[in-house]
Amino acid sequence: MAPIAPIQFIEAALSNGFNSPFALSYSDPSQIWAIRKDLLSLLHEFPSFSPSMDTFHHxxxxxxxxxxxxxxxxxxGSASPVPITIWLHENxxxxxxxxxxxxTPGSTIHRGHPFVDYSSGLTITPYLETWAHPRCSLSDLARNLIKVFSKDHPFFSPPPSSSSGALRVALASKNEAMDRLSGMILYDISALRSRGDxxxxxxxxxxxxxxxxxxxVSRTVRGLENERACLEARVRELELAAERLSDWLEGLELRSRDMDAADGIDGVFEAADEESSLRLEFRAGELAIDDTIYALDRAIDEEILSSDAYIKQVRALAREQFRFVATRMRLDHITFP
Structure with missing residues (x-):
């Protein structure tokens, strides 16, 4: 079977269904179109490259x-070619x-290379650090790597120099140094922006x-203000009630002072009308006779009073009490003006 052409391979790989087990990790149609365009441009300018599909482990x-x-x-010049592998990130x-x-067999990456890690071969140049789409592309990346590796080949160290300035010039050109400085500044700006955000x-x-x-706090303050207003209103009500009570007590004290000493406690109470005054008088007479009979009972128990005298007194008091009760009952049938 004839080998498949690179263009056909790219078309077939990018058109594979996303749910297929062999599908690539690219799902956005605009992303797929950009990958196709950049990869075909790289293969057209650098025919030595060939596309493939593989699994990358992060x-x-x-x-x-x-x-x-x-x-x-x-x-x-006469420098040996540098084999590289370019993985297109999922993003x-x-x-x-x-x-x-x-x-290559028999060659190793020297430890002092400024852009290539000697153990893994990972390459990080200022062009990659300042990568920005669509300004950057795979073809421009390849041309940039050619300039970098022409100045400092990854498989052998540059000849020693007595001047550190000359060694720096051998490692990177002035443009590369400017690119690195620009990349550092961009990364610092990005970090500052991230921290600022x-x-x-x-x-x-x-x-x-x-x-x-x-x-x-505002709701709490409003609640406290309402509660204070309610308490102040309650205090004013209590102050008015206290003033009325104080006036009543002062009036009562004045009436008590003006009362005749003979009236005793009876002068404190006043009947509302004539009917109430009569009822109060008759009721007082009834209760007074009850008290007198109770005192006579005590006297006969203590043998202070004879039985004849006791009976005589009780009869007289009973007649008097009956008169009070009868008179009070007649008041119920009298209409007072």
Missing amino acids: VDGSSANLLVARGCLRLR YPQSPPMVFVDP EEVENLLRLQGELQERAAV
Whole structure:
């Protein structure tokens, strides 16, 4: 079977259903279109690259089915080509691709390389650090890597120099140094913006909490003010009642002083009308006779009074009490004006 053309492979890989077990981790149609465009442009300008599909395992343990472009970068002069692998991130092109240098048999990445990790081959250049779509693309990334690796080949160290300034010039060109500085500034700005946004969110959250607490305090203050107004009204009512009671007591005291000493306690009470006065008088007579008969009972018990005298007195008192009762009953049939 003839090998499938790169363009056909890309079309088939990107058109595979998202629910298929071999589906790539790209679901957005606009993302798929950008990937197709950038990858075809890379293959057109650098025919040594070939596309494939593989599983990438992230540091956090997750995995994703991604498109991969493998090939060699032809450097300037007589320097040996540098084989690299470009993984298109699942968030590409918003996230930059992941670039790894693949050491050839018998070659290793030197430890002093400023952009390539010697143990994993992971490549991080200022171009990748300042990646921004649509300004950046895979073709521009390849051209940038050619310039970087032409200045500092990843498989061997540059010749030693007595001047640190000369060594710095050998590691990166002036433009690369400016790119790195720009990347650092952009990252610092991004970090400051993130911290600023976080502080603003915290302040807004704190403002909301303070507003809620202010509303609670306002409701509490209004409730206390209403309660104070009710208490003040109650105090005024009690003060008026106390004044009326004090006036009544003063009047009672004056009447008590003006009362004749002979009247005794009886002078304190006054009948409302003539009928009430007669009823009060007759009732007082009845009760007085009851008290007298009770005293006679005590006297005969103590043998102070003889039986004949007791009977005589009780009869006389009974007749008098009957007169009081009869008179009081007749009052019930008399109409007073």
